[in-house]
Amino acid sequence: MASRFSIPIPKGTAVEVSKYATDYKGVITGIKIEPKTGEMSIGWQIVMPPFDYDLGDAGKKVSEGWVFFNLLQHRARHG
Secondary structure: OOOOOOOOOOOOOOOHHHHHHEEEEEEEEEEOOOOOOOEEEEEEEEOOOOEEEEEEEOOHHOOOEEEEEEEHHHHHHHH
């Protein structure tokens, strides 16, 4: 799972949009699922550059164990 929109971190920090490229971050989070109960919790998190992580999907067949993300319009925002 990834953040759809980047934000200043820590959450709630006030930062001008003009500082988007330097002070905003995206987050990719791995969700841990307890097999017996189905309870979900955060397994891990990675702080990423402020890209728009549009779509994510878990790998299947030969790519099982991998996760793939699509970045939307990152060149338009970061040259």
